């Protein structure tokens with residue numbers, strides 16, 4: 565299935581909200597994680613929401629955000645054709661300073677949805693910026709996610725907020741009404757980065773109040789939970805009941821990536837690193853010694869295959885937790 569637009573993504577979220585399941589919206593920065601996620605979603609017959617932060621685009625674009633976004637968007641578009649599921653791309657935490665880049669992304673339809681994060685601004689300014697992006701994106705059919713409240717922790721290498729500010733249900737209604745957003749990210753106690761579900765005071769009561777307030781005001785939108793890498797399975801099950809249809813995951817994949825690579829390189833240490841007694845003649849590529857490094861182990865594809873497999877296994881479990889398995893709109 566080709567990489568799909570916001571109109572299709574809207575159908576996906578609305579069905580999820582009606583039926584009480586969600587999507588793990590998964591950040592990636594390079595092909596191993598991307599392919600692991602595609603394989604897992606295809607296997608589990610779940611549609612896939614991918615995410616790119618500005619930092620990830622900058623990394624992929626050799627230091628240039630828009631080059632990275634154009635490259636990754638095209639890469640996903642072509643690669644997605646290999647799979648039967650629906651594949652979507654969200655731009656994660658794009659900010660006020662990125663408005664000119666958002667304009668390009670909208671004009672060239674490089675994403676299915678965009679999160680404009682102006683949550684650090686005062687309420688009125690958050691409304692103004694978010695609404696501006698909604699107006700810009702609407703005619704191209706790109707969905708817009710806004711954020712109200714502040715989520716504690718480190719997001720995309722920057723500390724976004726030292727403290728959590730919980731989202732207010734009444735303000736949520738006003739925010740959705742005034743901005744016209746399609747998805748609302750709320751702060752109910754999760755944290756960006758490494759966190760432990762058992763230490764989090766997850767305010768599920770607040771998620772319920774926000775969802776109810778929006779429904780009562782006839783402003784119902786799917787809710788988004790950021791910083792959900794540390795959540796326990798039972799916490800995920802519970803929040804799905806309160807209209808949260810998108811759960812952002814990034815940190816967990818990063819750990820699986822590093823851990824898989826580390827385990828592999830520890831196991832194959834001496835087929836890459838000269839053993840004791842062999843001079844470390846890296847510049848001469850060991851031409852003077854009997855020992856040679858093993859190409860089978862240092863070929864990047866060797867570790868990459870394992871990383872893809874591990875991301876696939878991890879993502880399959882997470883898809884099952886979000887209950888989106890078997891729910892693809894495009895595969896029966």
Ligand SMILES: [Zn+2]
Nearest residue numbers: 719790791812
């Ligand atoms: Zn986030």
